[in-house]
Each structure stands twice: as structure tokens, then as C-alpha cells.
Amino acid sequence: MDIIFDIGKVLIDFDYEEYVERIVGRECADEVVAATLANPDWIELDRGVLMIEDVLQKFIAKAPKYEREIRLVFAHLGECPKVKESTVPMIRELKARGHRVFFLSNYFEFLMHSAPWVLEFTKLMDGGIFSCFEKLVKPDAAIYDLLCKRYGISKDNCVFIDDSMKNVQGARDYGIRAILYTGQDTVQLFSEIGINDK
Numbered sequence: 001m002d003i004i005f006d007i008g009k010v011l012i013d014f015d016y017e018e019y020v021e022r023i024v025g026r027e028c029a030d031e032v033v034a035a036t037l038a039n040p041d042w043i044e045l046d047r048g049v050l051m052i053e054d055v056l057q058k059f060i061a062k063a064p065k066y067e068r069e070i071r072l073v074f075a076h077l078g079e080c081p082k083v084k085e086s087t088v089p090m091i092r093e094l095k096a097r098g099h100r101v102f103f104l105s106n107y108f109e110f111l112m113h114s115a116p117w118v119l120e121f122t123k124l125m126d127g128g129i130f131s132c133f134e135k136l137v138k139p140d141a142a143i144y145d146l147l148c149k150r151y152g153i154s155k156d157n158c159v160f161i162d163d164s165m166k167n168v169q170g171a172r173d174y175g176i177r178a179i180l181y182t183g184q185d186t187v188q189l190f191s192e193i194g195i196n197d198k
Contacts, residue, residue: 078111
């Protein structure tokens with residue numbers, strides 16, 4: 001069986017709200033989050049069709065009095081993603097059991113360059129897709145289709161794990177079995193996938 005993982009909040013920690021509060025303070029954190037992560041234009045970062053400054057301008061337009069804070073958040077964005085201790089052992093365990101392991105992530109290039117070290121684990125995987133390089137984002141059926149065709153993944157013999165119900169449903173609509181990630185530990189996740197203990 002091929003196992004496909006989302007990255008943010010699944011294979012890495014990405015607590016953006018906590019990070020924003022730490023960088024700009026509690027008094028304006030909600031407004032900055034609303035103007036950025038909660039802004040529909042955030043997906044344009046992941047789609048990779050606009051320059052970072054163009055997207056920042058869209059964010060600033062939502063909260064112009066917080067321009068300094070929004071720029072500060074993005075200047076230090078590499079401090080937000082964190083490596084999860086369980087990720088590398090889990091990937092190695094899956095591969096030792098004979099599974100191919102892939103990633104399928106809505107991820108933007110600016111964040112990659114800001115914190116490249118958190119993606120080191122991808123070198124252990126059998127491949128994957130970052131949305132920004134394909135100009136496609138989940139839950140568009142085309143991105144699931146591209147992954148399957150590129151790596152010869154059978155829809156009948158794979159499972160996709162994502163923390164977003166919208167992306168899980170997108171995979172299911174495409175015909176892939178998908179699991180919503182809610183913080184399950186490795187044992188729980190393997191059980192949901194249907195991988196028996198050795």
C-alpha cells in the first residue's frame with residue numbers, strides 16, 4: 001500500500017496563531033491572523049502564481065494599520081514550522097514494512113526557503129508534490145491525479161492523511177481512501193490505515 005501524507009500540521013507542527021502572538025503580541029494577533037492565514041488570498045501563496053510581495057499587499061489591504069506587524073510576521077516566518085520527533089521514525093517504519101511513502105502538500109516557496117531544515121525528512125520519502133511548483137492546490141482533483149500519475153499510485157491501493165476535512169473530502173471525491181488527521185499517534189494512525197502490528 002502507498003501512504004500519502006499532507007505536511008503542515010501532520011508531518012510538521014505549524015501553529016501559526018501561537019507564532020503570530022509571539023511575534024506581534026496578543027493585542028493585535030487576531031487581526032493579523034485574520035488578514036493573513038484566514039484570508040482567502042493565502043491559498044495564492046500555496047498556488048505559487050503570485051510573488052510574495054503581491055500576496056503581502058493583499059494581506060495588508062485587509063488590515064492596513066497592521067502593515068508593520070504583517071511584514072514582521074513574514075520576515076520571521078521560518079520560526080513557525082517545527083520538526084515533529086515522530087515523523088522520521090514513522091516514515092522509516094512504513095518503508096521497513098514495504099510501503100511507499102509520499103507527500104502531497106499545499107506549501108509555498110517562501111516558507112520552504114525560510115525554514116528548509118523542517119523538510120529534510122522528505123529525502124526519505126519516495127516522492128511527492130508541493131503545490132507551489134505545480135500551480136495546483138488541494139482539494140482540486142487535478143493535484144491528486146497528478147500525484148497518482150507521476151508515481152504510478154493506484155487509487156485502490158493507497159491512503160491519504162490530511163488535517164483538513166476539505167482536502168480529505170477532495171481525495172475521497174477523486175477516489176482515494178482518506179483519513180482526517182486529528183493528532184493521532186503513530187500506533188493509532190497505523191491502526192486507522194489498516195497496518196497491523198508486526
